Amino acid sequence: xxxxxxxxxxxLVCALTIAAAAIWAQGRLKQPNLTALDYxxxxxxxxxxxxxxxxxxxxxxxxxDLYTPDGVFVDKW
Numbered sequence: 001x002x003x004x005x006x007x008x009x010x011x012l013v014c015a016l017t018i019a020a021a022a023i024w025a026q027g028r029l030k031q032p033n034l035t036a037l038d039y040x041x042x043x044x045x046x047x048x049x050x051x052x053x054x055x056x057x058x059x060x061x062x063x064x065d066l067y068t069p070d071g072v073f074v075d076k077w
Contacts, residue, residue, distance in 0.1 A: 045066065052063035056075070064072055 048066060049063070051057075052060075052066065056063065060075060061072075
């Protein structure tokens with residue numbers, strides 16, 4: 001994905017997050033009820049994120065796969 005495209009995707013995600021937060025703050029969007037399993041899965045995702053971003057295991061594909069099965073990691077350093 002080109003730099004311009006990834007910037008647009010990041011901007012879109014940010015805008016949607018802000019819009020959802022504003023709607024939720026106005027009380028029009030219900031806060032989801034999370035189960036114990038949800039909290040465990042979130043904690044596992046956070047742990048995996050830190051590990052995979054630090055190690056870049058599997059050429060970064062382990063990190064990219066956290067988001068989507070066909071995710072791609074592009075190291076621009």
